Amino acid sequence: MRLTVHRRHFFYGMFSLASACSRVRVPSLHSNVSIVRADHYQTDLLNLIRGILIEHQVPVAGQRVVLKPNLVEFSPRLPINTNPIFVAAAAEAFRSLGAKTVTIAEGPGHRRATLDMAESAGFFGAIKNFEDNFVDLNLDDVSRVTFSRPFTNLESLYLPHTILGADLLVSLPKMKTHHWAGATLSMKNLFGIVPGAVYGWPKNVLHWAGIDNSIADLHFAFPKQFCLVDGIEAMEGNGPIQGTAKHAGVIVGGAHPPSVDATCCQIMGINPQKVKYLELAASRSPWQIWQPKQIAEPIAGVAQKFRLHPDLQHLRLG
Amino acid sequence: MPESQALVERLLASQNPDGGWPYRKGTSWVEPTGFGVLALQSARDSLAISARNRAINWLRLQQNASGGWSPNPSVTECTSATSVATLALLSQENQNEVLSKSLDSALAWTARQVYPDNFSFSLLLARAFSVPPPHAPGSVAWYPGTAGWVTPTALAALVLLRAAHLKNRPELRQTAAAACSYLLSRRCSDQGWNHGGSSTRSEDANSYPETTGLALLALRAALVSLPRGSVALATQFTANPESIEGLSWIQLALESPGHTIPDPPRLPPPRTTRDLSLRLILLCSRENKNVFLPEG
Numbered sequence A: 001m002r003l004t005v006h007r008r009h010f011f012y013g014m015f016s017l018a019s020a021c022s023r024v025r026v027p028s029l030h031s032n033v034s035i036v037r038a039d040h041y042q043t044d045l046l047n048l049i050r051g052i053l054i055e056h057q058v059p060v061a062g063q064r065v066v067l068k069p070n071l072v073e074f075s076p077r078l079p080i081n082t083n084p085i086f087v088a089a090a091a092e093a094f095r096s097l098g099a100k101t102v103t104i105a106e107g108p109g110h111r112r113a114t115l116d117m118a119e120s121a122g123f124f125g126a127i128k129n130f131e132d133n134f135v136d137l138n139l140d141d142v143s144r145v146t147f148s149r150p151f152t153n154l155e156s157l158y159l160p161h162t163i164l165g166a167d168l169l170v171s172l173p174k175m176k177t178h179h180w181a182g183a184t185l186s187m188k189n190l191f192g193i194v195p196g197a198v199y200g201w202p203k204n205v206l207h208w209a210g211i212d213n214s215i216a217d218l219h220f221a222f223p224k225q226f227c228l229v230d231g232i233e234a235m236e237g238n239g240p241i242q243g244t245a246k247h248a249g250v251i252v253g254g255a256h257p258p259s260v261d262a263t264c265c266q267i268m269g270i271n272p273q274k275v276k277y278l279e280l281a282a283s284r285s286p287w288q289i290w291q292p293k294q295i296a297e298p299i300a301g302v303a304q305k306f307r308l309h310p311d312l313q314h315l316r317l318g
Numbered sequence B: 001m002p003e004s005q006a007l008v009e010r011l012l013a014s015q016n017p018d019g020g021w022p023y024r025k026g027t028s029w030v031e032p033t034g035f036g037v038l039a040l041q042s043a044r045d046s047l048a049i050s051a052r053n054r055a056i057n058w059l060r061l062q063q064n065a066s067g068g069w070s071p072n073p074s075v076t077e078c079t080s081a082t083s084v085a086t087l088a089l090l091s092q093e094n095q096n097e098v099l100s101k102s103l104d105s106a107l108a109w110t111a112r113q114v115y116p117d118n119f120s121f122s123l124l125l126a127r128a129f130s131v132p133p134p135h136a137p138g139s140v141a142w143y144p145g146t147a148g149w150v151t152p153t154a155l156a157a158l159v160l161l162r163a164a165h166l167k168n169r170p171e172l173r174q175t176a177a178a179a180c181s182y183l184l185s186r187r188c189s190d191q192g193w194n195h196g197g198s199s200t201r202s203e204d205a206n207s208y209p210e211t212t213g214l215a216l217l218a219l220r221a222a223l224v225s226l227p228r229g230s231v232a233l234a235t236q237f238t239a240n241p242e243s244i245e246g247l248s249w250i251q252l253a254l255e256s257p258g259h260t261i262p263d264p265p266r267l268p269p270p271r272t273t274r275d276l277s278l279r280l281i282l283l284c285s286r287e288n289k290n291v292f293l294p295e296g
Helices: A002-021 A045-055 A084-096 A114-120 A188-193 A204-209 A211-221 A257-268 A276-283 A310-315 B003-013 B030-039 B046-062 B081-090 B097-113 B121-128 B150-166 B170-185 B209-221 B228-237 B244-254 B273-287
Strands: A033-037 A064-069 A101-106 A134-136 A142-146 A156-160 A168-172 A174-178 A182-184 A225-236 A244-254 A294-296
Touching: A033 A045, A033 A257, A045 A084, A045 A225, A045 A244, A064 A084, A064 A188, A084 A101, A084 A168, A084 A225, A114 A134, A156 A211, A168 A188, A174 A244, A174 A257, A182 A188, A182 A257, A188 A211, A204 A211, A211 A276, A225 A257, A244 A257, A257 A276, B003 B030, B003 B046, B003 B273, B030 B046, B030 B081, B030 B273, B046 B081, B046 B097, B081 B097, B081 B150, B097 B150, B097 B170, B150 B170, B150 B209, B170 B209, B209 B228, B209 B244, B228 B244, B244 B273
Parallel strands: A033 A294, A064 A101, A064 A168, A101 A134, A168 A225, A174 A225
Antiparallel strands: A033 A244, A142 A156, A174 A182, A225 A244
């Protein structure tokens, strides 16, 4: 028993160290981004997602994979949450490629009843044994992770063990406009890993530290990620909660979150160069905002003009 | 088996060997442990009494020298988890000297968390531009130094009002009154409460059952006359409360002897220690007393 505790502490200590060191390492620059058409959720999503993972040669076999969808509200009607059918297909795709474990994990920012919300949003119906495979990140055990050169004034954050113990963190956001940050995509989705049981509902410590800077800090803390954006039914206008549905009919995937998000912005008619957190990501790596190479569909073939909050018209592309 | 007995058994089975409770599984956290103590307040069974005493002991050991509690032993900063721990200690009938000292420092810590209505440059700017001030007077933050929100403010008000009554400390009632004013100022346009969202860019945000119930309970504890529109909305919420937490807070806020708010046809299942405890606290309040109200 004593040995287990020591090993665990050693492991989380090592994670903190690795996270801190990641600041001086060049982050992964596999900046290719897949854009795949998917008109509706009844499409063969499993094969589409498998295809993306294979194309990007994601090392899945034997890995502990944690899928982080965006679960915000009870309503299954509005496109606020990542669609549970999309999450189910992603889980199945990772399992079919030999993942050792696939855990679904999320820590909503406003409402505490995460499992009730998941049930109401359709996750119990869409995903077999959902409750057994799900971790509420708001209530998970935590360890302090230190940032060595943060953009915020936060020197550290407590983060959940489920996330710290993952071999591969997979961000599964909903493609949505955001009334403060411009767009909420795979990078902003990581706000959900910050534990409410420590920081509260909402996780106001991140807002106080600056939304864009916090997004960038969380991004650099997790150099090994994959992203699959649910852009089938997206949200425009006063997102991320009070916006309206926008059919975009795409899945966007890639290993480098800023590349994926910059591509999504262009699909939404948002200038990625004006999105502060992307600018921060670019400022501390050799990555450049217009660098990502899109594969499968070209941006022009799927681009739409998402309605933006009146205060954010300056973000409009072109 | 009666519902309350089944819930007590589930609660006892999930207690950690150190005496605390996890939210679902894992290490002990202050908030579910505090709720666990409150849920077992009326227990007469020796196993339940022993579980409660071990939990109280665990809570006492976790208290920080400042008087507050961090939410979990792996966290160093004291947070609003302190309110639930303090309510748990206040619920103990036998207040020995050690417990009394512990409570005094906890109450002092809690009172300090209520943001004062002092003049400040940021408050002036906020008023000039009609935006919510960063530290709204009367509000309490989840985490030190951040903005105040509905849930931690309502919980702090409940602590201060109960302590004012039990320990004859009228000055605490004044601090709680500031918290209640903040709560009244943060109602949504539908007359209920959500997390306390700012009016900026989310002015028509919907309220939630759980925060509406908790805010009403705090106002009731302060003997504030409950806004009719808020009561009507809370009553509507009970038809589809979304969670057992939401239903329990509303029932605790609106029920009184001889007046029970019926459960919906499909009762949401308790999923965490906190859910279990809140449901038990509600069931006990129907037979004994409401542990959140000053007079019990």
